[in-house]
Amino acid sequence: MDTENIHLDHQTIYSIVEPGSRVLDLGCGEGDLLYPLVRDKQVRAQGIELNDKAIQECVKKGLSVFQDDIENSLREYPDDSFDYVILNQSMQEVKKVDCVIGEALRIGTKVIVGFPNFAYFKSRFMLFFQGRSPVTESLPYLWYDTPNVRFLSITDFKDFCAEKKIRIVEVHYLGEKTIVRFLPNLFALNAVFVVTKKK
Amino acid sequence: MKKTKTEKVNNNSIGVVETQYYTFAESGKELNLKSGEKLGPITLAYETYGTLNKDKSNAILILHALSGDAHAAGIHAGEADIGWWEEFIGPEKAFDTNRYFVICSNVIGGCKGSTGPSSIHPATGKPYALDFPFITVADMVEAQRHLIDHLGIDKLLCVAGGSMGGMQVLQWAASYPERVRSAIPIATALKHSPQQIAFNEVIRQSIMADPAWREGRYYEYGQPEKGLSVARMIGHITFMSEHSMEEKFSRRLKSDHFSFGFDADFEVEGYLRYRGANFVKRFDANSYLYITKAIDYFDLSGGKFLPHGRIPDTRFLIISFKSDWLYPPHQSQDIVRTLKRRHVDTTYCELTSTYGHDAFLIEVEEQTTLIKHFLDKTFNGYLVAGNYGY
Numbered sequence: 313m314d315t316e317n318i319h320l321d322h323q324t325i326y327s328i329v330e331p332g333s334r335v336l337d338l339g340c341g342e343g344d345l346l347y348p349l350v351r352d353k354q355v356r357a358q359g360i361e362l363n364d365k366a367i368q369e370c371v372k373k374g375l376s377v378f379q380d381d382i383e384n385s386l387r388e389y390p391d392d393s394f395d396y397v398i399l400n401q402s403m404q405e406v407k408k409v410d411c412v413i414g415e416a417l418r419i420g421t422k423v424i425v426g427f428p429n430f431a432y433f434k435s436r437f438m439l440f441f442q443g444r445s446p447v448t449e450s451l452p453y454l455w456y457d458t459p460n461v462r463f464l465s466i467t468d469f470k471d472f473c474a475e476k477k478i479r480i481v482e483v484h485y486l487g488e489k490t491i492v493r494f495l496p497n498l499f500a501l502n503a504v505f506v507v508t509k510k511k
Numbered sequence: 512m513k514k515t516k517t518e519k520v521n522n523n524s525i526g527v528v529e530t531q532y533y534t535f536a537e538s539g540k541e542l543n544l545k546s547g548e549k550l551g552p553i554t555l556a557y558e559t560y561g562t563l564n565k566d567k568s569n570a571i572l573i574l575h576a577l578s579g580d581a582h583a584a585g586i587h588a589g590e591a592d593i594g595w596w597e598e599f600i601g602p603e604k605a606f607d608t609n610r611y612f613v614i615c616s617n618v619i620g621g622c623k624g625s626t627g628p629s630s631i632h633p634a635t636g637k638p639y640a641l642d643f644p645f646i647t648v649a650d651m652v653e654a655q656r657h658l659i660d661h662l663g664i665d666k667l668l669c670v671a672g673g674s675m676g677g678m679q680v681l682q683w684a685a686s687y688p689e690r691v692r693s694a695i696p697i698a699t700a701l702k703h704s705p706q707q708i709a710f711n712e713v714i715r716q717s718i719m720a721d722p723a724w725r726e727g728r729y730y731e732y733g734q735p736e737k738g739l740s741v742a743r744m745i746g747h748i749t750f751m752s753e754h755s756m757e758e759k760f761s762r763r764l765k766s767d768h769f770s771f772g773f774d775a776d777f778e779v780e781g782y783l784r785y786r787g788a789n790f791v792k793r794f795d796a797n798s799y800l801y802i803t804k805a806i807d808y809f810d811l812s813g814g815k816f817l818p819h820g821r822i823p824d825t826r827f828l829i830i831s832f833k834s835d836w837l838y839p840p841h842q843s844q845d846i847v848r849t850l851k852r853r854h855v856d857t858t859y860c861e862l863t864s865t866y867g868h869d870a871f872l873i874e875v876e877e878q879t880t881l882i883k884h885f886l887d888k889t890f891n892g893y894l895v896a897g898n899y900g901y
Contacts, residue, residue, distance in 0.1 A: 334854075358856075367860050371881050374888035376826070378847060378859045388851040 320486045321400060321426045322348075324504045328424060328482075329355060333395035336360070336420065338382045338412070339402030342369035350375065358394075360385050383408055386415040393419045400426035400504070404460040410476065417509050422481065426504040431465030431497050449488060450501040466497040473507060481506040524593075525560045525601045525608055528585035530624055532556055535657050538633075542653060548644035552633070555658050556581040556617040556624030560600060561608035563664070569890065570664045571606055572655070573615040574672030574679040577746075577802055578794050580623035583615035584608075598875045605875075605882035610890070611668065616658055618651040618679070620802050622795035625654075629730065629795040640797060641727035648675070648809045652682040659690070669886060671695035673871035674838060675802070678809050681846070685816050688823040693889040695882060697830045698871040700842035701849065702810035707837070710749055711803040717741040718796050727797050739796045740787025747786050752834040752867030816846075817853050827857040828885040830878060832870040858885065 322345050331353040337346050340359030349355040359377035361367055370377040397420030404427055406412050416423045428450035435446035445455040473480050484504040485496035492500040534554045536542045541551030558581045573583050584600035586593050599605045606613050617625040628643035670683045670691050677699025684694045721738025729735055760779040775781040831843035840861050850857045862877050864870040
């Protein structure tokens with residue numbers, strides 16, 4: 313597979329997940345993140361997705377997937393059912409974010425959260441100089457036609473973790489094609505956090 | 512099993528098939544039923560399509576709904592009726608007979624070649640009628656287990672079916688998890704709800720209210736046609752959705768004016784009468800009573816579905832339809848929740864269809880994609896072609 317075409321967030325999460333682990337992907341889309349994990353790393357994967365077409369694509373890839381809403385789909389799982397619960401590029405579409413993350417932390421040993429950074433400098437620029445709601449590579453939607461109901465920055469998420477007593481294990485700041493090291497809340501398009509319950 | 516000719520009803524049909532019969536549970540070896548009674552000898556009607564492979568790992572058992580039969584695919588020589596799941600079973604179809612050995616088994620209590628209330632009671636030489644013992648879905652599965660043993664199959668690649676067929680699928684997974692590699696229950700439930708029992712009770716009462724039913728002893732006189740056709744009419748209403756009835760009939764009249772009488776004015780009335788009248792020609796009234804009762808008794812809730820301590824390695828593909836109000840999606844979600852609690856490998860799809868409960872027979876394309884790939888993964892696993900190596 314051509315690595316050029318694989319999103320940096322997928323590559324990052326792929327490298328985080330340990331072989332043979334149990335993984336739940338919330339909002340798994342067409343299974344592009346889970347499929348290589350299952351094939352190469354013998355991960356035992358389960359996806360949750362609402363979209364009809366995406367579900368069919370997952371099954372074509374041989375993935376196991378539930379057609380369900382993320383917010384209603386976690387309560388049946390016993391505690392620590394998974395090694396990783398992934399919430400990549402779907403948190404911003406969730407209404408009750410704190411409930412979903414709370415449930416994810418209950419059923420997963422580690423939770424991987426990937427989201428677009430609203431404080432990216434181009435967003436700030438559009439808002440500040442143009443006076444318009446930002447449209448960027450990671451937040452490509454117009455205000456009136458977007459699945460996103462939450463807009464957060466990297467700093468916002470760190471504050472959230474501090475307030476909810478969630479431990480941040482590792483963070484990856486992602487630009488368009490490379491890792492961002494300098495002033496991530498300003499220059500990162502996306503962030504991938506690995507978090508756990510505070511012990 | 513034998514494809515006597517390769518004659519085809521359409522491009523991808525299995526062609527001409529024959530129903531076969533397996534008789535067991537002879538005197539002294541009767542089947543112990545859940546009711547505490549015994550039944551024997553038992554004949555089970557079944558058909559097979561495709562070829563069993565050497566290690567017997569490609570066998571799929573298909574189970575039918577309430578009024579179905581063993582004739583799931585192809586045609587019988589000299590007859591016009593094609594199998595009830597013809598579009599799903601055959602070369603390159605969802606259940607691909609080029610790759611898999613597909614068995615469709617009838618149920619005990621039925622009237623399509625298997626032992627039921629219209630069969631001859633060995634003790635009296637007359638039809639059982641109401642002397643036929645009450646049966647359950649678990650008893651149906653127990654009889655099928657004898658058939659699968661007889662065919663020499665230790666582990667089924669898949670057990671699949673819709674509606675009452677789906678209940679048999681769930682029962683197979685509950686009774687014999689080690690013999691079922693994968694299960695596809697479609698448009699079904701873990702237990703019959705009061706609403707479902709209520710419909711079945713009205714169905715039974717309409718049969719039993721017909722004087723021609725004669726306490727079940729009608730075999731010398733002919734079927735209780737009025738009661739049985741009303742029973743089937745009720746069924747057909749529950750198989751459709753409000754939307755599909757609007758599309759199919761709307762308020763269209765059979766003629767250009769009202770009759771101002773009790774003839775069938777509306778097309779929907781004509782349709783139900785036609786369906787009812789046809790049904791009495793092909794299905795035994797007592798079988799309808801016994802089988803609806805078996806469905807009402809069905810309840811795998813409360814730990815009966817996955818009773819063992821260990822996690823079953825059966826994979827599940829569960830399908831429901833948004834417009835199905837007879838077996839609504841929340842009943843399938845119930846099954847999914849039970850499987851989730853036990854970490855069972857499960858895929859659940861809620862298909863958008865306007866056909867109501869009938870969708871499991873009609874919606875070919877999406878179900879085919881799901882079933883085909885699910886079976887492929889179960890049969891072959893991942894064909895590992897090296898590491899992606901990001």
